[in-house]
Every structure is written in C-alpha cells, then in structure tokens.
Amino acid sequence: MNKQASLGTAVITGASTGIGASYADRLAARGYDLILVARRGDVLKQVADGLSQRHGINARSIAADLTSAQDVARLEQLLREDSSITLLVNNAGTATLYPLVQADADALQREIALNITAPTRLTKAALPGLISRGKGGVINIASVTSQMIQPGNSVYGGTKAYLLHFSQVLAQEVAGTGVQVQVVLPGATRTEIWGKASATKLEDLPPEIVMETDDMVDASLAGYDQGELVTIPSMPDIADWQRLVDARTALGPNLSRSKPAARYGIGASAR
Numbered sequence: 001m002n003k004q005a006s007l008g009t010a011v012i013t014g015a016s017t018g019i020g021a022s023y024a025d026r027l028a029a030r031g032y033d034l035i036l037v038a039r040r041g042d043v044l045k046q047v048a049d050g051l052s053q054r055h056g057i058n059a060r061s062i063a064a065d066l067t068s069a070q071d072v073a074r075l076e077q078l079l080r081e082d083s084s085i086t087l088l089v090n091n092a093g094t095a096t097l098y099p100l101v102q103a104d105a106d107a108l109q110r111e112i113a114l115n116i117t118a119p120t121r122l123t124k125a126a127l128p129g130l131i132s133r134g135k136g137g138v139i140n141i142a143s144v145t146s147q148m149i150q151p152g153n154s155v156y157g158g159t160k161a162y163l164l165h166f167s168q169v170l171a172q173e174v175a176g177t178g179v180q181v182q183v184v185l186p187g188a189t190r191t192e193i194w195g196k197a198s199a200t201k202l203e204d205l206p207p208e209i210v211m212e213t214d215d216m217v218d219a220s221l222a223g224y225d226q227g228e229l230v231t232i233p234s235m236p237d238i239a240d241w242q243r244l245v246d247a248r249t250a251l252g253p254n255l256s257r258s259k260p261a262a263r264y265g266i267g268a269s270a271r
C-alpha cells in the first residue's frame, strides 16, 4: 500500500486562505488526498490544483457557505458516504470582536452558525464512518479567546469555548475506537481574519504575540502526532494548562448538591 492510500482523504473547511490553506499544504505534503471547502470556489480551485501538482495528491474543491443549512447538508452527506475520509479539520470560522451592544445581531447569528453549528454537524456526520473504520481523526480549530473573559469577546470567545468543551467531551466518547480528537487553541496568528470583522488590527498587536500561520499549523500537527487532545501552540509549559484542568476537576464534588451553599442563607444550611 502506498503512503497516499494509507492516509486517506482530509476534509478541511476554510481552506482558501490562512490557517486552513496552511493545513491543506502540510497535509498534502504528508500524502493526504484533500477535499477543500470554502465559499470562494475559484480561489479554492487554485489552491487545490497547486497542491495536486506539487505533491502528487488528489485535491477537490467544494464551494460551500457553511452558514447555509443546505450547503452544510451537502457536506454532511459527503462525510457520511465517502469511505476514503480519514481526517476532518473544522477550521472555517469568523470573528466579531465588538462589544455586544455595537454588534450586528444577524452577523452574530452567522458567526454562531459557522463556528458552532457547522463543525458540530460535520463532526456528527463524519464520526460513524471513522469509528466503523477504526481510524482517523477530527481536528477542531478553537482559539485562546476561549480563555479570555474580556469585553468584545462574548460571542467569538463563547463559540471557541464551545468547540473546546465539545472536543474534550468527544475525546472521551470515542476513546478506544481508534479515532483521535484534537482541539487547537491558536493565539494571534497572521491571517486575513484580522482585517475582516474586528475592531483590533494585526498591526496594533505587539509583534511578540503574533505567530506566523505555518509555524502555528506545524506546531499543531506536531501536537496531533503526539496524541495531544488540547494543543496550545504558543504555551511553553503545557503543565500550566493541566493545572486549569485539575482545578476544574476538583470542583466536581461541589457542583451539584441537595442544599444551597450556606452563604446564600437559604433553608437548613443557613441555620
């Protein structure tokens, strides 16, 4: 069996530019065939054709708007039916980094559809096939904004916190099936996203907090190879993350009890 046949096909959403295009390049170099998804079919086709030629792999492009229920349904069908698929990279996303009072409600709804609904449905569609074949993976691109409780980040950070939680639970659910789940929390990464729907421009950020896209993706794929569930490309000591996980786990016994806490002065616990 050649390398290409053994790796199968990676489906990458948001592959026309930025982080998704870098994943496409790196996965093609590894020998994956590709199905690339984004709205701009012409740009996607150029990316797909270039990668096919450079790496000798098969690359298809599918123009789809992942805020559209019909387009998501088309992809779900593909994910259910194409048994060559071994990897789903849920990367497409958008960021509205404005205080809620200034934000456009319809844009927020589209952001939730793209950042939450689409990856949820696509993962759900891909999973039975991956499990039945006993191999493959799902990579969800979240963000360090999932950890940032600050103005302007209510919805975007919330969508990324969802993806983190979703991935952490999913990893437990697929344990032992041969299917790997990874969630990536990039920090600021040099892509076009910063010019689109954010009050903050990339040039306004201190250069020492901005990572180059290929470095971010290479680190994330190294984390995938190491079997990491949560990959934070810039974090020097991952034990810092583990301390947060441990602190949350320690809350467990007190998260649900029959009596209100004494500080509320309710009922018998107050006496």
Ligand code: NAP
Pocket (backbone or CB within 6 Å): 013, 014, 015, 016, 017, 018, 019, 020, 037, 038, 039, 040, 041, 043, 064, 065, 066, 067, 091, 092, 093, 094, 095, 114, 141, 142, 143, 144, 185, 186, 187, 188, 189, 190, 191, 192, 193, 194, 196
């Ligand atoms: P980007 O350069 O803006 O690329 C976004 C990609 O998603 C493009 O390929 C875009 O292609 C596609 N896309 C956007 N809306 C879509 C829609 N409705 N349907 C289908 N595809 C759509 O952004 P990026 O920085 O690479 O972001 C990729 C992921 O990384 C996102 O989930 C983002 O939240 C996350 N992230 C980015 C950073 C950062 O600093 N850059 C940090 C943390 C996390 P079309 O326009 O052709 O549709």
